[in-house]
Every structure is written in structure tokens, then in C-alpha cells.
Amino acid sequence: MRTVDKKIVVIGAGPAGLAAAIALHERGERDILLLEREKKPGGILRQCIHDGFGLTRFGESLSGPEYAARFIARAKELGIEIVTGATVVGLDADKTVTAVAADGMTAYRAQAVVLAMGCRERTRGALAIPGRRPAGVYTAGVAQAYINLKNIMVGREAVILGSGDIGMIMARRLTLEGAHVKGVYEIQPYPSGLPRNVEQCLNDYGIPLHLSRTVTEIHGRDRLEAVTVSRVDERMKPIPGSEERIECDTLILSVGLITENELTRMAGAQIDPRTSGAVIDEHFQTEVKGIFAAGNVLHVHDLVDFVSLEAEQLAASVTEYLHGGLDECGVEVSGEGVIQLIPQRVSAKRDVTFALRPAKPGRNAKLRVEQDGTVLAEKRIPRALPAEMAQITVKAEKFLSDSPVKVVLSFD
Amino acid sequence: MDFDFDVLVIGAGAVGCAAARELTRWKLRVAVAEKNNDLFGGTSARNSAVLHAGFNNKPGTLMAKLCVEGNRGFDELARELDVPYKRTGKLIVGFDEDDRRRLEALLEQGRANGVPGLSMIGKDEIRRLAPNVMGEFAMLSESTAILDPFRYVLALAENALKNGARFLFSHEVTGIERLNGGWEVSFGEKRLTCRWIVNSAGLYADKISDMLGKKGYVIYPCRGEYFILDKRVGELLPMPAYPVPNIRTGGLGIHLTPTMDGNVLIGPSTEYIGERDDYSATAPTMDMLIRDGSRIFPHIRREHYIRNFSGIRPKLAGPDKGGYNDFVIERLDGAVNLVGIESPGLTASMPIAKLVVEMIGEVEDLEKNESFDPVSRRAPVFRELSREEQAKLAEKDPDYGEIICRCENVTRAEILAAIRSPLGARTVTGVKYRCRSTMGRCQGGYCQTRIAEMLMEELSLTPEEVLYSQEGSNMFTGRAIR
Numbered sequence: 046m047r048t049v050d051k052k053i054v055v056i057g058a059g060p061a062g063l064a065a066a067i068a069l070h071e072r073g074e075r076d077i078l079l080l081e082r083e084k085k086p087g088g089i090l091r092q093c094i095h096d097g098f099g100l101t102r103f104g105e106s107l108s109g110p111e112y113a114a115r116f117i118a119r120a121k122e123l124g125i126e127i128v129t130g131a132t133v134v135g136l137d138a139d140k141t142v143t144a145v146a147a148d149g150m151t152a153y154r155a156q157a158v159v160l161a162m163g164c165r166e167r168t169r170g171a172l173a174i175p176g177r178r179p180a181g182v183y184t185a186g187v188a189q190a191y192i193n194l195k196n197i198m199v200g201r202e203a204v205i206l207g208s209g210d211i212g213m214i215m216a217r218r219l220t221l222e223g224a225h226v227k228g229v230y231e232i233q234p235y236p237s238g239l240p241r242n243v244e245q246c247l248n249d250y251g252i253p254l255h256l257s258r259t260v261t262e263i264h265g266r267d268r269l270e271a272v273t274v275s276r277v278d279e280r281m282k283p284i285p286g287s288e289e290r291i292e293c294d295t296l297i298l299s300v301g302l303i304t305e306n307e308l309t310r311m312a313g314a315q316i317d318p319r320t321s322g323a324v325i326d327e328h329f330q331t332e333v334k335g336i337f338a339a340g341n342v343l344h345v346h347d348l349v350d351f352v353s354l355e356a357e358q359l360a361a362s363v364t365e366y367l368h369g370g371l372d373e374c375g376v377e378v379s380g381e382g383v384i385q386l387i388p389q390r391v392s393a394k395r396d397v398t399f400a401l402r403p404a405k406p407g408r409n410a411k412l413r414v415e416q417d418g419t420v421l422a423e424k425r426i427p428r429a430l431p432a433e434m435a436q437i438t439v440k441a442e443k444f445l446s447d448s449p450v451k452v453v454l455s456f457d
Numbered sequence: 458m459d460f461d462f463d464v465l466v467i468g469a470g471a472v473g474c475a476a477a478r479e480l481t482r483w484k485l486r487v488a489v490a491e492k493n494n495d496l497f498g499g500t501s502a503r504n505s506a507v508l509h510a511g512f513n514n515k516p517g518t519l520m521a522k523l524c525v526e527g528n529r530g531f532d533e534l535a536r537e538l539d540v541p542y543k544r545t546g547k548l549i550v551g552f553d554e555d556d557r558r559r560l561e562a563l564l565e566q567g568r569a570n571g572v573p574g575l576s577m578i579g580k581d582e583i584r585r586l587a588p589n590v591m592g593e594f595a596m597l598s599e600s601t602a603i604l605d606p607f608r609y610v611l612a613l614a615e616n617a618l619k620n621g622a623r624f625l626f627s628h629e630v631t632g633i634e635r636l637n638g639g640w641e642v643s644f645g646e647k648r649l650t651c652r653w654i655v656n657s658a659g660l661y662a663d664k665i666s667d668m669l670g671k672k673g674y675v676i677y678p679c680r681g682e683y684f685i686l687d688k689r690v691g692e693l694l695p696m697p698a699y700p701v702p703n704i705r706t707g708g709l710g711i712h713l714t715p716t717m718d719g720n721v722l723i724g725p726s727t728e729y730i731g732e733r734d735d736y737s738a739t740a741p742t743m744d745m746l747i748r749d750g751s752r753i754f755p756h757i758r759r760e761h762y763i764r765n766f767s768g769i770r771p772k773l774a775g776p777d778k779g780g781y782n783d784f785v786i787e788r789l790d791g792a793v794n795l796v797g798i799e800s801p802g803l804t805a806s807m808p809i810a811k812l813v814v815e816m817i818g819e820v821e822d823l824e825k826n827e828s829f830d831p832v833s834r835r836a837p838v839f840r841e842l843s844r845e846e847q848a849k850l851a852e853k854d855p856d857y858g859e860i861i862c863r864c865e866n867v868t869r870a871e872i873l874a875a876i877r878s879p880l881g882a883r884t885v886t887g888v889k890y891r892c893r894s895t896m897g898r899c900q901g902g903y904c905q906t907r908i909a910e911m912l913m914e915e916l917s918l919t920p921e922e923v924l925y926s927q928e929g930s931n932m933f934t935g936r937a938i939r
Contacts, residue, residue, distance in 0.1 A: 046844065046845065046848035082860065082863065130859065132859075132860035134847075134860070134866060135844070143844065145847065145848075145851050145858050145860060146851075146858050146859075147851075147855035147856075147858040147859055148851075148852075148855070148858065149848060149851045149852040149858060150844070150847060150848035150851050150852070150858070165902050165903070166902050168763075168764075168899070168900040168902065169764075169900070170685070170762060170763045170764035170765065170900050171760075171762050171763070171900075172762075173684070173738070173743055173762050173765055175737070175738050175739050175740045175743060175765075176737055176738065177735075177736065177737050178736065178766070179925075179930060180924070180925030180930040180931060180932045181932070184902055186902065187901070187902055187905060187906060190906045191906055191909075191933070191937075192937045194906070195909075195910060196936050196937050196938055197909075197920045197933050197935075197936065197937060198920070198933060198935050198936065198937045199932070199933060199934070200933075200934055201934055222937050261740065262740075266734065266929070267925075267926070267927050267929030267930040267931075268930055268931060283740075307864075
């Protein structure tokens with residue numbers, strides 16, 4: 046095993062890792078290594094051939110590969126070292142990153158580590174959907190990889206469970222490739238993906254979206270033959286007697302994303318059960334000093350543009366950490382009416398931006414940050430959706446003390 | 458008359474593969490006919506993966522005797538065949554006086570069966586051995602072990618193959634005719650002749666027995682459903698934890714079992730079903746498993762669910778009677794009939810195989826196969842090695858440096874070995890059972906596309922030909938863009 050000293054190791058060359066490495070370079074860092082397990086950088090963007098990426102960041106609508114290509118080109122231009130085909134198999138609290146690749150195993154001894162591993166999809170098994178175990182049940186991202194990266198068609202008559210963004214995008218994709226998408230079924234009473242995808246992927250193609258329904262049985266011994274769909278009550282429990290059998294050869298699951306934190310745990314960093322990502326402070330630093338996290342490994346984002354932005358903010362903190370250190374963040378943050386809230390700890394000495402999602406949809410939401418019963422910052426969200434992230438910034442001078450801070454979203 | 462084979466074993470489960478392996482110790486031409494397209498199609502791959510001690514069965518039964526023998530002989534067998542197993546011990550926990558009486562009876566029964574290492578322990582000792590397991594008291598069985606059932610079956614089959622046995626997959630027996638001195642067996646249009654038949658057809662053993670002329674057995678398929686939990690829970694459970702069995706149900710009760718790879722199984726339920734291949738998971742049973750499992754092990758969380766599966770017990774005891782009927786192991790004219798080989802069949806599989814040889818040896822003189830080699834080895838398993846060993850392997854072979862399954866750290870080299878080995882994988886689940894890819898928490902989200910592609914490359918398959926598991930389980934409809 047080789048041992049190599051590296052100032053900064055970034056794990057994952059998807060949108061977060063690329064943006065972090067570039068921003069670190071632009072801040073003057075030179076000893077940066079980007080590790081990627083795939084053969085090419087770009088992460089999940091490589092299979093996202095639809096457009097809509099980059100509206101916030103570049104002011105134009107790009108495909109996933111185009112969005113990634115801009116970062117990859119910039120990284121190459123800066124001469125950032127990217128090692129592909131390298132899977133990280135170990136991360137220690139002392140910031141040793143162990144990666145295996147076709148040329149053997151290397152232990153990189155880093156001064157700072159950036160976690161940018163992204164997320165994975167929730168599976169049938171995680172939902173415990175009853176029934177048989179035939180072929181033809183795919184998560185949306187896997188089906189997308191087959192079609193867009195491998196040129197392989199997964200089926201002809203499809204039902205989609207879950208109205209996550211990838212599910213809706215795959216509904217359109219399957220339709221464009223000649224499959225018949227019978228419908229998208231969503232267990233919640235509202236779509237879980239972005240409104241623009243409901244319009245552009247479902248409504249424009251006449252694909253029906255059925256709310257408050259879920260798949261309650263999978264039929265077919267060898268290949269999928271049908272699914273049973275049931276209505277659910279307000280507790281999301283299937284209502285007996287509401288079953289409907291839908292013949293199909295393909296079931297696509299778009300039922301949520303799970304942050305990929307195996308390495309984070311290995312390093313001993315604490316995980317927040319509410320975000321299922323690492324507990325971080327306002328510097329994107331985990332509980333293990335010198336290990337930072339940004340992007341979907343931290344909390345699942347709605348738009349890739351915000352992933353890039355977050356990774357760039359992280360880069361500023363990493364640079365500061367390497368050149369003198371960061372403020373202690375002893376002030377606890379909690380949420381009410383919000384989910385996916387980060388950061389979990391702040392210093393109360395600097396401006397800080399909280400990112401979150403509304404716990405439930407509604408109009409005229411009021412988002413505020415409180416401390417000691419006083420409102421530190423406040424804003425209106427005309428149309429709050431769990432599918433859309435929201436942010437609120439508190440100015441340094443507004444903090445009153447070291448008491449816990451609370452981020453609250455309420456409806457009038 | 459010239460026969461194609463001396464012995465045809467019907468069914469490539471643990472018992473059939475063990476019988477084939479033991480038969481190749483002798484100068485016999487052995488074939489194994491399996492209706493599925495691979496190993497792992499039935500009960501041997503769908504169970505709790507426990508090497509039982511032998512206290513659950515009545516003294517004097519074949520079940521008791523062969524289970525104890527199987528447990529005792531497993532250390533040597535596992536060494537020969539390179540089967541991962543671990544003598545974890547096992548707890549059967551009780552809560553009230555009724556449980557205590559039944560546990561004491563179980564302990565007596567175990568001692569009568571010759572089971573070593575049984576004792577009653579108190580709450581403190583439970584806390585010491587398995588701090589997260591509930592129970593006021595328990596019976597500890599020290600000789601109970603957990604094993605890798607997939608490797609066990611594969612190793613038996615590979616070793617039989619190495620010693621000259623032939624494997625005929627996708628060969629479903631459709632008829633058996635008695636010939637002078639042997640049999641003619643039909644597989645649809647195809648026919649083979651043999652002198653002996655070993656009926657190790659598991660769930661279909663009654664049907665094969667009928668064809669052999671021994672009528673009257675009825676196999677009652679009895680499904681057991683399971684949950685598989687994440688490895689994070691595995692750290693909390695050092696050994697299997699069972700409730701006191703209610704013998705009437707014909708199962709051992711909903712128990713928690715750590716697997717060799719660090720997951721936890723909850724199950725199995727006990728449900729008599731109509732079909733012999735309905736491996737469904739059902740909503741009411743799933744709820745029950747979690748409820749009952751939580752009584753013994755209150756650490757089950759929804760976020761830890763990985764997958765559900767079910768196995769089907771080939772029971773001779775029907776739903777009206779319940780409980781267990783003993784194994785049927787009998788010699789017919791030109792055949793050895795194995796019927797009702799349910800739990801503890803996996804543990805007893807090698808002693809059953811030895812009995813099969815003994816029964817044939819009672820009729821004819823068997824000549825030793827001097828070149829028999831009892832040893833079978835796995836290709837190096839990356840995830841089981843130390844960092845230093847992994848590094849050495851990856852330096853030597855670049856395919857060991859390419860991780861295909863990121864949850865279980867399965868390398869390209871291991872998947873290629875699974876496909877290229879003599880009884881190689883032909884399907885995605887075939888690869889899974891041989892090297893654990895897609896068994897982790899992402900369930901193939903990362904590796905399934907890669908494995909499908911490797912199968913296509915290695916076996917020159919078109920997308921339409923790629924199978925998930927059995928015939929008919931085609932994964933793809935073709936190219937997206939031609």
C-alpha cells in the first residue's frame with residue numbers, strides 16, 4: 046500500500062466535489078486531490094440528459110452532462126488532479142483516506158477532507174412493498190442509467206411509484222422511448238417533486254398523477270405482470286377495499302433519496318437523524334475536525350445549482366480552516382415546521398444562512414429564526430413546498446447570546 | 458444395458474449436492490438434475506442459515522440424530538469446503554413460568570439427543586452475552602452456529618463437479634419409467650437412463666416419489682417470511698435469539714438471527730400455502746414479524762429494512778396436524794427416497810448424504826474413487842481480507858482494485874470468477890448468491906447496471922437475453938435506440 050500526503054482530499058467528483066475542488070483552487074489551494082469511483086467525473090449528472098440545470102447559476106438551461114462539463118473543463122484548465130476508478134474504502138478520524146483502484150491501494154494522508162459522496166435511492170426493500178420478487182422493478186435512477194448510459198430499454202408498460210423528480214423525469218423519458226406510462230402514484234396528498242416537473246414531464250405528455258395512492262402488492266413470478274394500487278388514508282395507511290390491479294411489466298420507484306454516509310460514519314462523525322447527513326456547523330465542518338461535507342451527502346437538494354453553491358461556501362471554510370482555524374460553534378439549532386435543516390450548530394458570531402425544506406405544503410408561510418424569544422430574521426414564502434428548499438440568513442449582529450437558535454416555519 | 462449414469466440425483470439443493478459429492482467418493486457416474494437454471498432456486502437458499510444443535514426434535518428421530526451429527530461434523534466439512542460459519546451459540550429466551558417449563562423440557566430433550574453445551578442461564582447472563590436481547594431467562598446452546606448457506610450449497614456442488622459429477626440445469630423431471638436394472642427419466646422431450654435415482658427434490662419430493670412408484674406422500678408447502686435488516690443492527694446481535702418454540706405451529710417461532718455477513722434476519726412466519734413456488738411477502742405477516750421480533754429484540758427500525766424474502770418448508774405434517782413429521786429416508790428398489798426434508802435439513806444434509814451412499818452400498822459393492830479430492834476453495838474474497846491483504850491483491854490483479862458492489866465491497870475479479878467458474882453464474886441473482894453483490898443496503902442501485910453489462914460481455918448476451926433469475930425473468934426489452 047502506498048502512502049501519499051495530500052493537503053485536501055475531496056471524495057466524489059460529482060457536482061459538489063467538482064465545485065468544491067475548483068473553488069478551493071481559486072482560493073489559492075494547490076495540493077488538491079479529487080477521488081471518483083466512476084470511470085469519468087460528473088456524478089449522477091452524467092445520466093441526467095434532460096435540461097433545466099444551471100438556470101440559477103448560469104442563467105441558461107443546460108442538460109446534466111453540459112452542466113457537469115463546465116465544471117470538468119474548469120477543473121482541467123486549473124490542473125486539478127482527478128483520480129477516477131478509485132473507490133474510497135476507508136476514512137479515519139485522522140483524515141487518512143484509503144482508496145482502491147486498478148493500480149492498487151493508496152492511503153492519502155490529508156489535512157482536510159471534503160465529503161461529496163452524494164446520495165442513493167430508496168429501494169423496494171426499504172419500503173417493504175409486499176408481493177413477489179419478479180424482474181422489472183427498478184428504481185428511477187437505475188432505469189435512467191440503463192436507458193441513458195447503457196442504451197438498454199427496461200420495459201414497455203410502466204407504472205411509476207412516487208412523484209419524486211427523477212420519477213417524473215423517467216415517466217417522460219420512458220414515453221419518449223416508446224413505452225406506455227400508465228400513471229404516477231404518489232402516497233402523499235401532494236406531488237413530492239418540483240411543480241415544473243409535474244408540468245413538463247407529466248401534464249405535457251398526458252401522464253396521469255394519482256395522489257394519496259401507493260403500490261400494495263407486486264405480482265408476477267418471473268417478470269412483473271401487474272401491481273395492486275391502493276388509496277391511503279391521512280396516516281398514509283392503505284384503505285382496504287380500495288385496491289386496483291394495474292397490468293404492467295415495469296415498476297419504477299421514485300420514493301426518496303438517502304444520503305450516502307457510510308464513510309462519514311466510518312470517520313466517527315455524528316449523523317443527524319433528521320437530515321440523515323452529518324451534523325455540521327456553519328462552516329460545513331462535521332464533528333470530526335477537518336472533515337467537511339456538502340451537497341447531497343449532507344442533505345438532499347432540489348436543484349444542482351444549490352449543490353454547487355453550497356460546495357463553494359464549504360471551500361471558503363476549508364481554506365480558512367487550513368490557514369488559522371475556524372470559530373467554535375457552540376450554539377445549537379433546532380427546527381419547527383421544517384425538515385432537512387442545516388447547519389445544526391452555529392457560532393453566533395458571523396452571518397449564517399440556514400437551508401431547509403418546509404415540512405408540509407401551504408400558502409403564505411412565515412419563516413423566522415428565533416433566539417431567546419426574539420425574532421432574529423424573518424421572511425415570507427408565498428408558496429411553501431417540501432419539494433423546494435428555502436433559505437434564511439441571520440446577520441452576525443442580530444445574535445443575542447449563546448442560547449439555542451430555533452428556525453420556525455408557520456402558516457398564518 | 459448401458460446406462461447414461463449410475464446415479465441420478467434429482468434436485469440440487471443442499472441435500473442433493475451433498476449426496477452428489479459423497480457419491481463421487483466412489484467410482485460412480487453421477488449426475489444432478491435440477492429444474493431451475495441454477496443452484497439456489499429453493500429452500501436451501503431461503504432459510505435462517507443456522508447450523509442447529511439438535512434439541513428441537515424428539516429423541517430417536519432421524520431429525521434429532523442427523524442434526525446432532527451434522528452439527529458435530531461441520532467443522533471438518535467447512536474446512537474442506539471453505540464455508541464461512543461461526544459458532545455463535547444461540548439463546549432461546551423465556552419470559553414466564555410456562556416458558557420455563559417448556560425450556561426445561563427442551564433442555565432435557567437436547568441432552569437425550571446428545572447435544573453438548575446446553576444450559577439454563579439467568580437475566581444477567583443474557584445481558585452479558587447479548588446485551589440487546591430481551592428475556593427473563595434463557596437456554597443457551599453453545600454448539601449452534603450460523604453459516605453462509607449459499608457458499609455451502611455452491612461448495613458442495615463445485616466439489617461434486619470437480620470429482621466428476623455432472624450438473625444438468627433446467628432439467629425438470631416429467632416422467633420416470635422402470636427399466637431392467639435401472640430407470641429412464643424424461644425431461645420433456647429429453648431422456649436419460651440411470652441405475653439409481655436419489656430423490657432429493659425438496660418441495661416436489663412427493664411427486665418424484667409417486668413417479669418412483671412409492672405413492673401416498675403429500676408435501677404441504679409451508680411458507681416462512683423474513684425481513685433482512687441493515688448491518689448497523691447486526692452489531693447489536695452477537696448470536697441468534699429465539700423465543701420458546703410452540704411446537705404445534707411447525708416452526709421455531711419468530712427469531713432474530715445474525716448472518717455471516719453481519720445483517721440480521723427476522724422470521725420466519727409459518728403459513729401453509731397452496732402453491733409450492735409462491736415466494737411472496739405479505740403485508741399482515743410483515744407487520745407480525747416486526748411486532749413479534751421486537752419482543753425479543755427491541756432495536757428494529759424502519760430505516761434498517763433492506764429486503765424481504767420467503768422460504769417454503771416441504772412439510773409432511775399437514776395444517777391439521779402441525780408440528781413435525783420425521784424425515785423419510787428410505788431405500789426403494791433402485792432408488793433412495795428423501796421426503797419431508799425440512800428443518801433441520803440444512804444441518805443434516807451431510808449425514809443424509811452419507812446415509813444415501815450407505816443405502817446404495819448395502820445393495821452393491823462400491824469401489825473407492827482414489828482421485829477423490831474433498832477440498833474446494835473460494836477465490837479470495839476482498840471484503841474478508843485485511844487492508845494489507847486487499848492492497849496486495851489489488852496490486853497483483855487490477856480487477857481486484859475495481860469495486861463493483863460498493864455496499865459489500867465486491868470487486869470485478871470476484872464477479873468475473875462467479876461468472877467464469879465451472880458452475881458459473883448466468884443471471885444477476887446467480888452472481889448475487891455467489892459473491893453477495895446487490896445484497897447490500899442499496900440493493901443494486903450502484904452495481905446492478907454493471908453486473909448486467911458484465912453478464913452481457915462475458916456470456917455474449919443481447920439485452921433481451923439477460924435474466925434476473927429464472928427463465929422468463931428477462932430484465933430488458935431491447936436497446937433503447939437501435
